[in-house]
Amino acid sequence: MSTQTASRSPVARFRGLRFSPRVVRAVDLAGQLAAPIAVVITLIVALFVAPAFYNPTNLKTVGIQIAVLGIVAIGQTLVLLVRSIDLSVSAVLALGAVIVVQTEGGSSIIVPMIEAFAIAAAVGLANGLLVTKRQVPPFIATYGMLVFIQGARMAYTRGQASGTVPELLRAISIAPVGPIPAALVVWLVVNAIVLFFLLSTRYGRWLYAVGGNPPAARYAGIRTDSVVIAAHVLCAVLAMLAGLVLSGYIGYVDLRLGADYNLNSIAAAIVGGTTFTGGRGNLWGTAAGVALLIILLNLVVVIGLPIHWQYAMQGAVLVAATALQGFRQYLLSR
Amino acid sequence: MTTIGTPVTAPPPPRWATLIRNNASILLIYGLILLVAGTAAIMAPNFRTPTNLVNILRQSIILGLIAIGQSMVIMTGGIDMSMAMVARIVALTVATLFLAGGSDPALIVPLVVVGLIVGAAFGLLNGLLITRTHASPFIITFGIASILRGVNLAISTTPIRGIPEEYLLVYDAKIGIVPINVLVMGLLWYLVWLFSTRARTGRALFAVGGSERVARLSAINVDRTLVIAYVFSAVCAALAGLFILSRTGVGDPGTAEGMDFQSVVAVALGGISMYGGKGSLIGTLGGVLLIAMLSNVFNLLQVDIYYQQLLLGLVVLIAVAAYKSPRSA
């Protein structure tokens, strides 16, 4: 910059500060790889700080929890991709156990399972309709749905939990498939299917288009409302699946089930690189985010910290991840 | 282009038509209030008694405090999901300090100040995080709330006793039948409304919510305005926590559960756009009154507590579904 008689205030000189392209690229890369790298680092640190983590029983627990949160997070990722959000997943997840358990004494499990998924689909449909046809801001619509479902569940069970969990659920959850619990297999299969949809089918393209620029997608001939509604339905159905797997793991109906899955599914997706603004995100990142979160939460218990540290940990990961993502996006948009 | 004729414009629409058009949502919410009040008066005879009506007003103070803070934040296009937990931590902290200080009434004023400072500190934290990292306010405040939830559990899981008797006056003190706090609250609504319509910083909140870019170009310090909004909401939450403390008489670990959601609903019902830049505190007042009234009616009709939650959720869903905000198609 030539230095002729320049009368610029020092503030002005600072205002013109531009982050060098290398810094911008580094932060972008960091945003994309943050989760997997953090997972690796955490695992290494755990070796020294909390070796009990690698106890086979603990690893099995961690595996199942990753699977359950992972399934929910996949659904949440889909919804985030189309600029929406789903805060009712925790309620749907908890609902599953209640519906399926009502059968006592050996009657067929198929019907309640179908009921459960049908109800989940209905919830997703309602969410989707509220968001698309009535243009309710997504977090209000789904939070309202959350309150409503929780109320419905309370009213239905009158605060009492009863019944045993059917064998089938235990089979898809704890039963070992080789060295790993069945739940992980379910998660990997769901991952593979959804990944295929996102990358290799036109439905995946539609998702990214609707999230990237909804009016342009509409002009391009895509039925945007249907895409958003489908994402919500899928999310709810996946949450229900996760709830069934979780019940199989716990073995009984726990009314406090599912409280944290809202926050954590969103956190995992954000940590993994999915944005709120839509059109950006992928399942690898989400999977890494899920692993990171669960491992951290598990370490809290293994190290022996009191349980309420988990809340603090969840919140801290969410805040840190969101802050980093926001910063990364800000740099990219300049 | 060739010259044409003098440009002709249509005569502007009559003033009252524009007035109705610009204030439609406020008219709607107050219409709803009249409707519900009317129905309630018929269905539940004890609804109409002065005591009950005054009760409704007093019940609306807590939600009102939180809704005022929430309104300012939503006006900027953001949202504060940490208000309930801030209220709780203030209540628990102050209660603990009261207990440690031997329930000495002389502590009341200083501890109230401490409570407000604690609130302001968390508001500052929210504001700084949101402005420095350009991250989504919803998630940041949601995350902070989660952290605070853990901290609150660490402080106590059982009620904390040891509040001096004099402090309970904050909730109980009356002039005749009207509690003093209701009057103070009325004054507060007016002052904040004045702030939002006539103070430069208040208008800055609208501007930032309407368009950060335009606000910046008009020499408005966007970051400072946002931080002020979040500090304001946290202080409101602190006030709510202090007020709840006076009502229950103990430091309740369940303080303010769910109030962040309720405040957002009140604000949304009152016509403030969730996207910011539009709306009025008058509408929020309507939303708060409506919710307080509904709660009251449910209790009077002795609706089962489980069904109350269900109904609230249903009412909310119907309200937002019916309230289609006019966004360009």
Place this chain on the structure above:
Amino acid sequence: MTEQTSLSTASSTVPPVLLSLNGIFKTFGGIHALSGVTFDLRAGEVHALVGENGAGKSTLIKVITGAYTPDAGVIEIGGERFAGLDPELARSLGVGAVYQEFNLLPELSVAENILLAKPPLGRFGLIDTAERARQAVQLLERLGAAGQIDPYQLVKNLTVGEQQIVEIAKALALRAHILIMDEPSAVLPSRDLDRLFAVIRTLRAEGHGIIYISHRLNEIFELADRVTVLKDGHTMATAQVAETNTPDLVKLMVGRSLTDLYPPHDAARGDVLLETRGLNVEDTVFDVSLKVHRGEVLGLAGLGGSGRTTVCRALVGLGRIRGGSVTYLDKPAPRSPAAAAHEGIVLIPEDRKAYGLILNQTMRFNLSLPNLDHLQHFGVLYPNEERDAVKQAITDIQIRPAAPEITAENLSGGNQQKIVVGKWLLTHPKLVIFDEPTRGIDVGAKAEIYMRIRELTRQGVGVIMASSELPELIGMSDRILVFHEGRIVGELSREQFSEEAIMQLATATKADGAGGTPSTAAPSA
């Protein structure tokens, strides 16, 4: 005080130079946006700035407003010399700008918007709303618009023309005397152009200096005193407007003379593709009956708000049809963009960034988006077929650079528009509807798009082209329908084409030039 630069003439009554740029260089990552640009602005003059997209106009403006700092060169303004400015400094030195995208808050009142930065304060430090309205009216009076705009009215309820006046008043409130107007006529319906020009002339008489950027060369000859032509970041020439003409300017801008722009008409007209009868759309379009044939270009002319865009959108099923019928190939026409695309009717929308592209995705993603049906089997996409289709589109319409993995937002406006056109051409449409096909595009890209349109007609495709640029309509259309206030008021065949004829119909003026009909404020289409 003010140093006279070497650009001043020898006359003793020469007005003072408000702003002078000398040897300005600005480089972005190796690309020279500005190379040694000189420019000056005097008090009481309208100085036009012309050039293709990418010539450096907006970069130059950003240097003046302080958004960019030059890498080299001197800015002389307010009697002082600077190596660069920042926005606050520029504003304090009297630089104000009015862009195509207004910086107004629609939910706030006119007075509040105008005085947003510095509202008058009353008791207790609160804003004095009455005084604010008074000051706003004063400013509006200077612009001759006090009677038409109510200071308490919310900005969102104003017409675009009125909003622009508010925007100008806003700049004046900050004491700007160097006013930059970036394509102000692009967003205005023609009936408001008069008012805009009157405002600019008033400001010029008051001694302000106005930098006027426009693609519409005829406006420049009507309004400006001097004109500077930029090309590839260089100042090609600065001339008195009275001493130059359009062909000379165009040659300086592109090195290509005007008439080569439009390919010759050599397509044969086929049978009727689409026909509307008595079409009523929303509350703004009435009784529109038109026919489009294979192989013809049907031009739609009219002032802003006359209903052209509404009709275009309605033909692909966007917007509510309240009466009348649309038939396509003797069947009722499709009622949604998806169905329309399936039948071969496609729309190239007015605003490509908002409605035409997914900006954060690649060129390939965007090009293949409406074509996924043909690139898939049972829902699964075939990458090879996609790659071939994309390559075809790129060569078809000359998209530069030919790199499918580039993100759409990193391309120039002209190439972005080519992607929008290209993606639809891949669907082998039968009827293509263009709404402002070359808005904001450089001359080179324009020519390429015109060629492609001609290609389409040779292949028997029908084309509807709605445009505000009369030369484009006259050059490309076979027939022109003129709209006024939501109705078709005339049809012109090629022999009858002329700018005057179109304008007369568009304003419902009689042949002797009598005034326009009183109009109800029609919302912009």
